[in-house]
Amino acid sequence: MLLALLALAxxxxxxxxxxxxxxxxxxxxxxxxxxxxxxxxxxxDLYDPGRERRAEQRARELLRSCVNEEEWGMxxxxxxxxxxxxxxxRGLDRDRGARPAYAxxxxxxxxxxxxxxxxxxxxxxYCVEFPDLTGxxxxxxxxxxxxxxxxxxxxxxxxxxxxRRANMHLVGRQLDPxxxxxxxxxxxxxxxxxxxxxxxxxxxx
Amino acid sequence: xKPGHGEVLLAEGxxxxxxxxEKLIEEFRRQLDEGMWAAVPVRNPGSGRREAQMVKxxxxxxxxxxxxxxxxxxxxx
Numbered sequence: 001m002l003l004a005l006l007a008l009a010x011x012x013x014x015x016x017x018x019x020x021x022x023x024x025x026x027x028x029x030x031x032x033x034x035x036x037x038x039x040x041x042x043x044x045d046l047y048d049p050g051r052e053r054r055a056e057q058r059a060r061e062l063l064r065s066c067v068n069e070e071e072w073g074m075x076x077x078x079x080x081x082x083x084x085x086x087x088x089x090r091g092l093d094r095d096r097g098a099r100p101a102y103a104x105x106x107x108x109x110x111x112x113x114x115x116x117x118x119x120x121x122x123x124x125x126y127c128v129e130f131p132d133l134t135g136x137x138x139x140x141x142x143x144x145x146x147x148x149x150x151x152x153x154x155x156x157x158x159x160x161x162x163x164r165r166a167n168m169h170l171v172g173r174q175l176d177p178x179x180x181x182x183x184x185x186x187x188x189x190x191x192x193x194x195x196x197x198x199x200x201x202x203x204x205x
Numbered sequence: 206x207k208p209g210h211g212e213v214l215l216a217e218g219x220x221x222x223x224x225x226x227e228k229l230i231e232e233f234r235r236q237l238d239e240g241m242w243a244a245v246p247v248r249n250p251g252s253g254r255r256e257a258q259m260v261k262x263x264x265x266x267x268x269x270x271x272x273x274x275x276x277x278x279x280x281x282x
Contacts, residue, residue, distance in 0.1 A: 054211075055210055058211045062274075065246075066255065066257070066274075129279070129280060130206075130279055130280075131208070140208035141209070142206055142207075142276075143211045146206045146211055146212070149276075150206060150277070150279070151279075152257070153242075153244040153246075153259075153274065154242070154257075156256035157259040165281060167281035167282060
């Protein structure tokens with residue numbers, strides 16, 4: 001009887017061995033497949049919640065070091081920068097104090113708005129972006145202040161080229177015209193207060 | 206300027222030192238080959254206003270420049 005049971009157990013083990021071997025092999029392969037994927041994720045995509053904030057802080061410092069003191073104050077206080085149109089700036093250089101024929105409002109990650117400073121008339125909005133060219137995958141964008149600096153550099157160095165590359169629309173496609181007009185009013189108030197402060201500063205000397 | 210990261214230092218050195226200059230030229234070319242635009246912040250000698258000057262060749266960089274900023278070229282948004 002015992003001998004029969006032992007023989008039966010031996011037969012069972014022999015029959016079950018290939019099945020157990022295949023199961024073990026597939027389990028090992030699945031485990032190997034999972035392991036490198038997990039390691040890759042750790043290398044590439046560990047989310048750093050402070051990275052964007054630090055990048056923006058560096059971008060603000062870089063912007064501040066490049067633009068005029070007035071433009072920096074404008075961005076710090078109002079959130080946008082006014083850039084005089086190139087063709088107008090030549091006239092401005094000849095006759096300082098005169099308003100340029102047209103100017104741009106440069107917002108972070110929003111279209112550039114062209115307008116007439118004399119009348120406040122909104123001319124058009126230019127949709128422009130500075131996309132990632134490195135091909136590393138994902139769709140990142142510049143920090144807000146770097147986006148403003150890139151637009152500022154492009155407009156002050158080669159206005160025609162950046163305007164040619166932009167998609168032009170009437171104001172209202174992406175930006176609310178009422179909001180832009182309010183920003184122009186805020187800018188006028190900001191300049192008035194700044195002018196008053198400078199007058200007080202000079203009179204105290 | 207690197208999307209997703211912001212400002213990244215690519216290379217630095219004294220352009221009067223030959224080895225440094227070679228390194229700077231190599232990095233300059235590499236960035237332009239990748240399709241970046243290069244600009245130098247300058248002060249307009251006439252008006253005193255600050256503005257940028259786009260440079261397409263290493264030789265175009267004003268000699269007294271402290272830095273060249275590379276940024277992705279603009280495209281319609």
